[in-house]
Amino acid sequence: xxxxxxxxxxMRELSPEERIKNFSSVPLGYTExxxxxxxxxxxxxxxxxxxxxxxxxxxxxxxxxxxxxRRFQEAFFIIQADNPLPAITGRVCPQESQxxxxxxxxxxxxxxxxxxxxxxxxxxxxxxxxxxxLQIKERPQRxxxxxxxxxxxxCAYDLRRWGYQVxxxxxxxxAGGVLQYGIPAFRLPTEVVDYEISYLQEIGVEFRLNFFVxxxxxxxxxxxxxxxxxxxxxAGAPLFLGIEGENLKGVYSANEFLIRVNLMKAYRFLExxxxxxxxxxxxxxxxxNVAMDAARCxxxxxxxxxxxxxxxxxxxSPARDEEIQHALEEGIIWMELVAPRRFLGDEKGWCRGVxxxxxxxxxxxxxxRPRPLPIEGxxxxxxxxxxxxxxxTTPNRLFLKQAPELAVNRWGLIQxxxxxxxxxxxxxxxxxxxxxxxxxxxxLGDGRKAAAAIHRQLSEAER
Amino acid sequence: xxxxxxxxxxxxxxxxxxxxxAPHVAERFRPGQFVIIxxxxxxxxxxxxxxxxxxxxxxxSLVFQVVGKSTLHLSLLQKGxxxxxxxxxxxxxxxxxxxxxxxxxGGGTGIACLWPILKALKAVGNEVLTIIGxxxxxxxxxxxxxxxxxxxxxITTDDGSQGEKGLVTDVLARWINSPAGASxxxxxxxxxxxPAPMMKKVAEVTRPQRIKTIVSLNTIxxxxxxMCGSCRVFLGQTMKLACIDGPEFDxxxxxxxxxxxxxxxxxxxxxxxxxxxxxxxxxxxxGLAPKELHPKRLSSD
Ligand SMILES: Cc1cc2nc3c(=O)[nH]c(=O)nc-3n(C[C@H](O)[C@H](O)[C@H](O)COP(=O)(O)OP(=O)(O)OC[C@H]3O[C@@H](n4cnc5c(N)ncnc54)[C@H](O)[C@@H]3O)c2cc1C
Ligand code: FES
Numbered sequence: 134x135x136x137x138x139x140x141x142x143x144m145r146e147l148s149p150e151e152r153i154k155n156f157s158s159v160p161l162g163y164t165e166x167x168x169x170x171x172x173x174x175x176x177x178x179x180x181x182x183x184x185x186x187x188x189x190x191x192x193x194x195x196x197x198x199x200x201x202x203r204r205f206q207e208a209f210f211i212i213q214a215d216n217p218l219p220a221i222t223g224r225v226c227p228q229e230s231q232x233x234x235x236x237x238x239x240x241x242x243x244x245x246x247x248x249x250x251x252x253x254x255x256x257x258x259x260x261x262x263x264x265x266x267l268q269i270k271e272r273p274q275r276x277x278x279x280x281x282x283x284x285x286x287x288c289a290y291d292l293r294r295w296g297y298q299v300x301x302x303x304x305x306x307x308a309g310g311v312l313q314y315g316i317p318a319f320r321l322p323t324e325v326v327d328y329e330i331s332y333l334q335e336i337g338v339e340f341r342l343n344f345f346v347x348x349x350x351x352x353x354x355x356x357x358x359x360x361x362x363x364x365x366x367x368a369g370a371p372l373f374l375g376i377e378g379e380n381l382k383g384v385y386s387a388n389e390f391l392i393r394v395n396l397m398k399a400y401r402f403l404e405x406x407x408x409x410x411x412x413x414x415x416x417x418x419x420x421x422n423v424a425m426d427a428a429r430c431x432x433x434x435x436x437x438x439x440x441x442x443x444x445x446x447x448x449x450s451p452a453r454d455e456e457i458q459h460a461l462e463e464g465i466i467w468m469e470l471v472a473p474r475r476f477l478g479d480e481k482g483w484c485r486g487v488x489x490x491x492x493x494x495x496x497x498x499x500x501x502r503p504r505p506l507p508i509e510g511x512x513x514x515x516x517x518x519x520x521x522x523x524x525x526t527t528p529n530r531l532f533l534k535q536a537p538e539l540a541v542n543r544w545g546l547i548q549x550x551x552x553x554x555x556x557x558x559x560x561x562x563x564x565x566x567x568x569x570x571x572x573x574x575x576x577l578g579d580g581r582k583a584a585a586a587i588h589r590q591l592s593e594a595e596r
Numbered sequence: 597x598x599x600x601x602x603x604x605x606x607x608x609x610x611x612x613x614x615x616x617x618a619p620h621v622a623e624r625f626r627p628g629q630f631v632i633i634x635x636x637x638x639x640x641x642x643x644x645x646x647x648x649x650x651x652x653x654x655x656x657s658l659v660f661q662v663v664g665k666s667t668l669h670l671s672l673l674q675k676g677x678x679x680x681x682x683x684x685x686x687x688x689x690x691x692x693x694x695x696x697x698x699x700x701x702g703g704g705t706g707i708a709c710l711w712p713i714l715k716a717l718k719a720v721g722n723e724v725l726t727i728i729g730x731x732x733x734x735x736x737x738x739x740x741x742x743x744x745x746x747x748x749x750x751i752t753t754d755d756g757s758q759g760e761k762g763l764v765t766d767v768l769a770r771w772i773n774s775p776a777g778a779s780x781x782x783x784x785x786x787x788x789x790x791p792a793p794m795m796k797k798v799a800e801v802t803r804p805q806r807i808k809t810i811v812s813l814n815t816i817x818x819x820x821x822x823m824c825g826s827c828r829v830f831l832g833q834t835m836k837l838a839c840i841d842g843p844e845f846d847x848x849x850x851x852x853x854x855x856x857x858x859x860x861x862x863x864x865x866x867x868x869x870x871x872x873x874x875x876x877x878x879x880x881x882x883g884l885a886p887k888e889l890h891p892k893r894l895s896s897d
Contacts, residue, residue, distance in 0.1 A: 388824050388825065403868070403872055410862060482860075
């Protein structure tokens with residue numbers, strides 16, 4: 134008999150030595166027996182804190198119960214009814230600060246592995262081609278969704294289920310947003326993303342790829358041709374430090390580095406045509422998920438020394454625990470309390486290093502985290518051939534420029550009311566486009582909420 | 597979205613003009629803009645010049661020079677085959693106004709990029725003096741089209757095989773530095789499109805007289821929509837993105853040394869890809885490679 138509580142069923146993973154040679158998924162996933170054992174540890178709390186602290190309040194407890202009873206199909210339909218992308222959220226949600234963090238078992242570090250259980254049921258269903266059979270009652274109204282990241286995908290899914298004619302416009306040649314171009318395959322395999330998107334196509338969502346709304350098709354035209362619009366354009370424009378040496382060859386934004394690697398598959402160069410140049414010594418500026426992803430990609434591209442250069446400390450890092458853990462196992466070197474002053478180059482214009490200044494932590498700033506302060510005179514040089522700036526991103530100004538009638542705040546985030554409606558009637562927005570750098574699950578929550586609001590508005594208009 | 601090739605024309609040994617079906621690009625295109633294409637599923641995203649748009653037919657004309665694997669592959673596609681993806685129009689259109697006397701300077705495929713711009717400039721009443729150049733007469737492209745669209749055309753070749761022997765910038769320098777008189781009224785604007793070193797030289801020639809000079813920067817790009825920053829250029833200390841802030845910039849503010857240096861970033865890898873592809877092609881010709889090099893896409897009709 135398994136004692137209730139007990140130890141977390143360990144997740145089998147590729148060994149660090151193996152991992153850094155390829156882009157295969159690091160966690161190998163639970164087997165049926167492992168999943169059942171893990172699910173049986175659940176204490177079945179009355180207050181279901183895991184559901185309360187889930188940003189979209191998924192029915193975690195029912196799913197766990199079904200898994201514990203080996204009713205995997207039922208578990209899948211329970212979770213899928215509220216979340217069309219469980220294979221994705223199970224892998225990328227910051228569970229430690231949501232469901233798993235509030236699990237009573239987490240008190241002594243043995244919290245239920247809810248994320249991996251969610252991914253397990255989704256993978257189990259995918260392996261069997263199991264999908265919800267929808268009876269769609271067609272409605273004539275057309276709804277446009279701009280952007281195919283998680284916010285846009287879930288919004289399209291919900292609206293289509295309710296019978297709307299949904300067209301998703303995506304600027305890139307592949308749908309998925311950050312899931313496709315940002316998060317690397319060793320964390321979120323490309324086939325998982327493609328599978329989820331193919332489901333939307335199957336139920337009749339139309340994807341128009343290679344369309345940047347505003348630039349390739351006027352926003353006004355969409356407003357004229359569609360009964361409602363959802364804007365899920367994300368926050369995909371990279372920030373740069375604005376210091377000396379950013380013109381050097383070998384200095385990338387994390388976005389460029391990750392787009393080349395993930396979307397364009399530069400790690401399979403020669404089979405794929407897009408090149409990437411990654412030196413032996415690489416420095417990544419920043420310590421969020423994006424920084425970890427870039428660092429781990431660099432390691433897999435053959436870099437021998439990869440540094441995380443962070444101006445605060447590990448405690449303040451916004452990255453998922455699992456990501457930091459994996460990065461450290463893979464030999465990433467964590468250098469904290471340092472900030473770049475300038476990049477140094479050789480006479481041919483290639484990056485050769487970075488001048489860093491040591492930092493100390495001061496009083497908390499507006500983000501609640503201690504403000505890093507430079508220690509004057511502590512500058513030193515770290516030799517690097519490649520620098521990746523992972524400083525966060527902002528909304529794309531090209532779209533905002535082409536849709537000036539849309540109200541935004543001073544950070545370029547689209548302003549919305551409680552129903553996620555913008556200042557323009559019938560135009561809704563959600564995800565990173567209204568929040569800045571947030572999370573997949575919050576984007577899903579927004580897309581879903583906006584879909585419901587659009588549905589209310591359009592069905593009222595019908596009456 | 598796939599785009600079908602409906603006409604394929606070789607303009608000179610290494611430069612081609614393709615007409616492709618891209619109705620929504622044709623409808624929105626304005627002179628100065630470009631597209632990003634991918635020739636096959638595993639291909640690179642590369643920016644290409646749009647030389648002409650025929651919205652009524654839903655057709656655009658692309659002009660490209662074979663410089664690497666992607667353009668070599670493109671040059672091997674035939675009429676009826678498809679580009680895997682084509683997104684556009686991208687970038688800002690040229691400023692088209694009545695400036696007075698405009699000098700347009702073009703080199704290489706830049707000449708194709710200039711063509712719609714000078715047509716538009718002439719249509720609004722500018723006097724358009726065009727200088728185009730190439731290494732040899734054989735490599736000059738669109739001479740007739742440029743002649744028809746300009747008020748006057750001057751040609752230079754490095755070897756003197758057509759027009760004047762020398763560089764486009766020699767002619768420009770002569771015009772600018774000749775004493776102003778009734779017969780040579782001032783130049784109101786210069787537009788230069790071509791290889792980066794040529795544009796740099798043009799900027800140097802026009803700088804002393806402070807003649808407003810516009811260049812169109814052909815940086816490395818990936819998305820073309822402001823997401824990656826690979827196309828960043830520096831105007832003094834200010835960083836701009838060529839894809840969404842450009843591609844045209846004030847030549848006197850552009851740091852050309854950075855532009856030229858950054859264009860070389862992937863040179864080694866590009867060479868490797870090209871050599872590998874050439875070897876594969878040769879092997880295929882000799883029937884040694886059973887595998888397909890890239891998915892063949894035949895016309896659907
Ligand atoms: C490298 C990286 C790692 C991350 N890791 C995690 C993680 O582990 N866990 C987590 O929860 N979150 C993570 N995030 C954050 C998360 O991915 C985002 O919060 C989420 O994807 C936002 O979703 P979205 O739908 O709002 O926008 P996005 O996913 O950004 O999608 C927006 C889409 O809109 C398209 N678009 C933009 N403008 C237009 C236009 N005008 N016309 C047409 N299309 C347009 C873009 O091309 C893009 O495809 C990560 C982000 C990055 C970059
Ligand atoms: S090409 Fe990516 S930002 Fe310009």
